[in-house]
Amino acid sequence: MNELDQLVAEARSEFGQAHAPAELENAKARYLGKAGRLTELLKGLAQLPPEDKKLRGAAINVAKQQVEAALNERRQALAEAELEQQLKAESLDVSLPGRKRGVAGLHPVTRTMERIESIFASMGFEVADGPEIEADWFNFTALNTPADHPARSMHDTFYVEGGHLLRTHTSPMQIRHAVQHVKRYRERLDAGQSMPDIRVIAPGRTYRVDSDATHSPMFHQVEGLWVGENVSFKDLKSVYVSFLREFFETDDMQIRFRPSYFPFTEPSAEIDMMFNSGPLKGRWLEVSGSGQVHPQVVRNMGLDPERYIGFAFGSGIDRLAMLRYGVNDLRLFFDGDLRFLSQFK
């Protein structure tokens, strides 16, 4: 084998050992690069006498063409191997089961809230929203619960800077909403005219230091308030009974107003209900606090308690959701377990 054939054979073998494009380019440089073996041979032609130049030049060119052909062949092979690899990696196993994209659904508490809102809206109630970080004044003092009042101890909560706290109930919305309402009709009131009734519900998150199967440190309440010149306990009863019948889609229940105490109502009542059939049949369940708005609270709303009177209630939304859906542990609502939540879609 002459020297040129030997060179071509070596090039072919080196190309064959290159398994990545970069390696192949390095091997190419060793033959065809600026200082490559073939390039050096071509440079060497200059020293030869003219009659040898032609023959030798032609032979080197043949070798060069063979090296280039070997190079291209290897390039092609590497490109094909890469494509093959890629196809393999991206291949789809069409026999695998499909990946389902689940349909999202509303949280059961959100559903319950929307249901409550639409029932009360149908009875002419506005829906109001307020802050969860509340001032002491709205959460307690304005609701006839001064700093030394024993009822405060049942409302242990988280205090933040500046005398603010996580609201322990939605009742502060009574004051907030009424004050806004009164402000809107101030001129009419000052002229001795009357204003439209305050009729509002305020659903939202509330907080207390409490945690067991029926209490969560974060829970939901809905506040209701109806204040006017001629609103009585009888209206509370009819509104609340209509609400419960609508909410549970049945009249097959008993409802009782049990005397109770709240600083911001006088008289006060706890509202209990009992289903006459179904799995919860025969058990009294407490669903709401309520009462006639205390004169001091009416005053704090900016109204004259000799002229304005009304009722309020505060109900546990999560409790209502538990009853409606037959859930026995309140914490399930807030654990975020999809096996539970996906049942409400």
Ligand code: DAH
């Ligand atoms: N805010 C009371 C609580 O969380 C519930 C309540 C009782 C609200 C009587 C009222 C009411 O509006 O009139 O314990």
